Amino acid sequence: MPPQQAVAALPARASSNLRLGLLVPAVAAVVALALLPVFTSGYVVYVANVLLVYVVLSLGLNLVIGEAGQFSLSHAAFYGIGIYAAALGNKLLGLPLVGCLLLAGVVAALLGGVIGTIALRMRDIYLALTTFAFGEAMQWLFLNWEPVTGGPNGLRIPPSSLFGVEILNDKQAYPVVLGVALLMLGATVVISRSRLGRAFRAVRESDVAAMAMGIPVRRVKIMAFLLSAFYAGVAGGLFATFSTYIHPESLGFQTTMTVLTMVVVGGLGSTGGALLGAVVFGLISELLRQAPAVQEMTYGLILILFMMFVPRGLAPAVSRWVRGRGHV
């Protein structure tokens, strides 16, 4: 697929220079992000938390669709499972924050593995539609399993605690959300460059050819679903740490589509793209929250225009621009 080819085509020297050149701004960005709550209002921090959750969601969806080429449309379901697992772990079991996050990730990953196993029988449109159906069925479950999820009334989450300190507001939650998001980002880079990441891409290009090369295609596909669901679950757990209330309304197809949009607008198959798409699109949707009609029209126009004129997404376009400047 094109983004990888573009990177591979770079001479080794240029790529290491580029990496060094990226290191400084990356460190600066992390420091700036870490200091964000010191300088800004609670609302900005809240938006930052939401964006970071979107980043983790996008990274996960990019793993299964972008890297492994499996068209899964049940991301919001795993996200929802993560939210409820974390909230209930906190509320009923009294788990500390780290335990809640792990529980959220693991429960989602297990279900992701099950869906991945079922999905082995299907491809393309049928896979997309089965996972879509699973997502819708899960949302129905969230809405109707009242003893556990609170149903349409929603569920109140008690504040989670980290090392005995209760997290009561967005600013307190922010370091945790940022730390976990960075951890997940790092893990994505490691996975993407590992043997497993290469296996994902081989399966994406052609599972027959991958099988011929000795890649255990079935296991790799299940792994893609499982990992992607783990990300979504952790994202849900993060959401639960800075929210006091969950409502199943926001856990349907619309959310899956929002995340898919982020991944595609950012650049399918590229980690940087998932990051960029989540931040840019998340900001747009937050800025236009008050005007739903305008928000929807803007979404629609962005999607259509991107597919017409920037079909590979933001990340390849940006990296081409950066490299172009470097040569001058």
Place this chain on the structure above:
Amino acid sequence: MDSEVLFLFLQQGIASGIVSGSVYALLALAIVMIFKTSEVPNFAQGEVFMVAAYAALFLIVFYGLPMWVVIPAALLFTVAGMMLFEAGILRRVKKALGEPVNLVIATLGLSFLLRGLVRQTGLGDTPRSFPSLVSTDPVQIGQAMLTRLDLAIVGTAVAVMAAVFLLFNFTRAGRAMRALGMNPKAAALVGIDIRRTHAFVWGLSGLVSAISALLIAPKILMTPEMGHVAILAFAAAIVGGFNSLPGAVLGGFIIGIAENLVGLFVSASAIVVTPFLAIMAVLVLRPQGLLGGRPQMRKV
């Protein structure tokens, strides 16, 4: 539940199921004809359906036009819009990269855009009801109660299905569409105008969705979210086999009847989840759908 009540419920469920099923079937037909020729699941089909109904409502509310003007105008508007989207936008997207994901995202963009536009007009602020051409007097069939409107809906829907069937099987344009679905390159080689055929299919799909919208509009409250019905049409298409036109019709009736029976026998809240359980059951047991051909293996 004794057997008499059971039999009554069964009759009512099937009768009401055929009414709503005929609308799902039309919309599924519109989705499948596009998928067969363009390989795009059109996620904006529900919004096209919604816009058709609102276009008609707009003409009634703002210009007070009579129905015999409003209906053709709304149909024409939808057909033109779909053709414009295919020729102006989708063709360009296909040329830009041509990945299926990109085409899907473009239709998703259209769905957002249309919903936003309808919201912006202000017509969607409150739920609206659409005037009915046919009276809603009750009619009894067996032990099931329907209305005259219901019968008109089923009658029109079946007539449209028959017309689509005849069009696909016995006309030149229909043969061109089928050829395009089988193999676009070979179709071009034997002299079929690919661009025109694509535009024609999208236009026809718009026409069928618009008809289904105008049929069901008097029975439901109109909101900008009414396009969600498309989810049921997708379910119908999947159950029937995503590349089969007769399958879409069969699937539509199955989903409609299943929904109504579940509503009567299980609970009203279980209605929403029925189509998804049907999808998952069909896909796990028979992944190509009831009437779908064998799934084709992509060449390496």
